Amino acid sequence: MVVSWILNSISKDIAEAFLYAESARDLWVELEARFGESNGPLVYQIQRKIASISQKNDTVATYFTRLKKLWDELNTLDPLPVCSCDASKKMSEKNASYQLIQFLMGLNDIYDHVKNQILLMDPLPTAAKAYSMVHKVEKQRELNSEGTELESEGVMAVQATESKR
Structure with a gap:
């Protein structure tokens, strides 16, 4: 149930790569490994917006x-x-x-x-x-x-x- 909720929460293109995850924990760990790192350019862009707002x-x-x-x-x-x-x-x-x-x-x-x-x-x-x-x-x-x-x-x-x- 949790696996399907997570898969339905992400884009279909990405979800297809995780359809056969054995558990919600495995799915979550895999998602975090792929997408969990901070995006430097995006952080920079947001900080810049904050500084100029x-x-x-x-x-x-x-x-x-x-x-x-x-x-x-x-x-x-x-x-x-x-x-x-x-x-x-x-x-x-x-x-x-x-x-x-x-x-x-x-x-x-x-x-x-x-x-x-x-x-x-x-x-x-x-x-x-x-x-x-x-x-x-x-x-x-x-x-x-x-x-x-x-x-x-x-x-x-x-x-x-x-x-x-």
Whole structure:
């Protein structure tokens, strides 16, 4: 059952080479041996995209989602080593710190005050927590601008009414 699930999860051309695998474990070991190595050029390309990505005209949500997708893709191709020692935890924390900095560096300048507040926090939050904070500021800005637009429309309506008198 697991063998058929794995075979149905990969392209038909590749699956044909593994039709006679004796067990799911054998199939998995063979797939890992053939395709499990990190793809250097692809890792380079993703790292380059991460380094150059910025918010520009995107919402904070769209920007963070694009960045998160690249981080996840990179982590799939080049995962952090796993061990039971303290070094693995420290590497994971360091990676989280890099992700936070990458996220903050790509934000538009209108979020400089929030970036500064986040960078002053001890300990530093995760990129996801920082996103949540910046997203709230973005929503507040939208609400404030909507309120200003409604106020302007109200003032124009009053002026139009008064000019007709």
